[in-house]
Amino acid sequence: MKKRGLLVFVFGLFLTVSFGTKTHALSCVEVGGPHEQLDFFDAAVFGEVKKVKGDIKQERFIGTKEFVRNVLIDVKQSWKMEFNSQIIVSTDYTWGYDFQEGQSYLIYVYENEGILASSPCSTTYKMDDVSEASKLLGTDGLSPGKEVNLSYKMWFMTEIDFHIYYATGGVVLVTGLLIYLVKWKRTSS
Structure with a gap:
């Protein structure tokens, strides 16, 4: 009985190690205070969050999937860049x-391939008023430019991976077409 228990334990340990989940380490360099971070990143933005939605970014059909959270912000003031x-x-x-x-x-942001992003290593301050942000970064902030609605x-952003549905639909369509062609060929012969 002890041998069986040991065998089950070893097999379970093997399965756990073999099929472990993918993890990522996060290591951030200390940038400094608010002004040092402003120098390090492309810009800083103060605004109200209107919508938060997850999305899957994937390069082509079989590329690596990256899960991101997109945040729609009404800009009240910005520093270094006008938005x-x-x-x-x-x-x-x-x-x-x-x-x-x-x-x-x-929020401290940077631009990457035309997309604004916030680094997990940047400091994000929850604030009630733009005057609090001005105390940290100065009164030389920029007002929003053009009025837009994004x-x-x-x-269009979703956490659902539609690729599996496309592939399944394609397989069903091709299979149905093949069955139809085989039946059509048998009846016409």
């Missing part, structure tokens, strides 16, 4: 800040 009245900021799904709709934040872009 339109609304922006969408992407943040890491696992390590990114847990933004709450209706709350206001001071809420429609959030509609």
Whole structure:
């Protein structure tokens, strides 16, 4: 009986180690205070979060999947870069800040291939008023530029992986077509 228990334990340990989950380590360099972070990142934005929605980014059909959280922000003021009245900021799904709709934040952002992103290593401040952000970064902030509405872009973002549905639909369609062609050929012969 002891041998069987030991065998089950060893087999279970083997399965646990063999099929472990994928994990990522996070290591951040200490950048410094608010002004040092502003120098390090492309810009800082103060605004109210209107919508938070997850999304899957994948390069082509079989590329690596990356889960991101997109945050729609009504910009009240920015530093170093002028933004339109609304922006969408992407943040890491696992390590990114847990933004709450209706709350206001001071966020450090950078631009990566035309997409605004917030680093999990940057400090994010939850604040009630733009005057608090101005105390940290100075009164030389920029007002929002053009009035825009980006809420429609959030509609297209989803955490559902549709690729499996496309592949399944394609297989069913091709199988149905083959069955139809075989039956048609038999009846015409």
